[in-house]
Amino acid sequence: MTFECELSLDDAAVEWYKGDRALKNSDKYDIVAKGTVHRLTINDVDSKDAGEYSAVFKNKSTKANLAVEGY
Numbered sequence: 001m002t003f004e005c006e007l008s009l010d011d012a013a014v015e016w017y018k019g020d021r022a023l024k025n026s027d028k029y030d031i032v033a034k035g036t037v038h039r040l041t042i043n044d045v046d047s048k049d050a051g052e053y054s055a056v057f058k059n060k061s062t063k064a065n066l067a068v069e070g071y
């Protein structure tokens with residue numbers, strides 16, 4: 001699963017969250033920024049990954065919900 005957002009600024013320091021927990025690069029999460037585009041990829045998605053995800057830059061944010069079916 002991949003979430004993507006784009007900002008008007010190059011190389012902005014975007015932070016990704018699941019709920020109120022900050023996410024970091026790991027085997028589970030790939031966080032990549034290229035210019036104005038920022039991506040969060042969730043690897044091996046399962047039912048524990050369902051929830052609200054957000055991308056935050058300074059005082060701005062965008063949110064999306066992930067629903068996982070079939071488990």
